[in-house]
Amino acid sequence: xxxxxxxxxxxxxxxxxxxxxxxxxxxxxxxxxxxxxxxxxxxxxxxxxxxxxxxxxxxxxxxxxxxxxxxxxxxxxxxxxxxxxxxxxxxxxxxxxxxxxxxxxxxxxxxxxxxxxxxxxxxxxxxxxxxxxxxxxxxxxxxxxxxxxxxxxxxxxxxxxxxxxxxxxxxxxxxxxxx
Numbered sequence: 354x355x356x357x358x359x360x361x362x363x364x365x366x367x368x369x370x371x372x373x374x375x376x377x378x379x380x381x382x383x384x385x386x387x388x389x390x391x392x393x394x395x396x397x398x399x400x401x402x403x404x405x406x407x408x409x410x411x412x413x414x415x416x417x418x419x420x421x422x423x424x425x426x427x428x429x430x431x432x433x434x435x436x437x438x439x440x441x442x443x444x445x446x447x448x449x450x451x452x453x454x455x456x457x458x459x460x461x462x463x464x465x466x467x468x469x470x471x472x473x474x475x476x477x478x479x480x481x482x483x484x485x486x487x488x489x490x491x492x493x494x495x496x497x498x499x500x501x502x503x504x505x506x507x508x509x510x511x512x513x514x515x516x517x518x519x520x521x522x523x524x525x526x527x528x529x530x531x532x
Contacts (some may be wrong), residue, residue: 361411365404365408365412369401369412370416373423377423377424377427392496394496394499394503395500396503396507397420398439398469399500399504401439403507403508403517405417405447405450406446406450406519407511407518409450412443414440414443414444417439417443418436418439418440421439422436431480434479442468442472446468451525458505458508462501466501469500469501470497477493
């Protein structure tokens with residue numbers, strides 16, 4: 354469904370925004386009002402990281418920044434903080450994508466877990482330095498564990514449902530030649 358050609362770039366960007374809107378919708382609806390539950394994974398973050406590692410040309414930095422900034426505003430989080438952290442992390446991944454292209458998934462997953470941990474620490478540090486109230490460390494750790502655990506499921510679902518796969522060396526060479 355998602356190909357590496359020019360039309361596929363725009364289609365991938367549209368699909369990315371649609372999936373963002375779906376994920377945002379499900380984060381906003383009260384699934385169990387009045388009941389305190391475990392924090393769930395950040396599915397959209399998992400999808401964004403998987404997308405950057407598989408089709409980096411389809412998710413430009415401005416699209417990632419805009420979607421996470423909108424999420425910050427709608428979810429009443431400190432505006433721009435999480436968006437900035439996600440942009441830094443995804444640009445780090447984008448730079449590593451050519452080297453990680455041939456790695457098996459079982460090596461990709463712990464690396465993503467490490468990046469997610471650094472993102473969590475960066476966010477907590479920035480909130481602590483600015484004396485902004487934040488949730489408990491236990492809640493943040495539970496969400497971190499849920500997100501790390503959800504990453505393989507999101508990658509598998511994205512592969513099966515929307516055809517999100519790693520680019521081949523031939524596709525990478527064509528992209529390099531085109532510009």
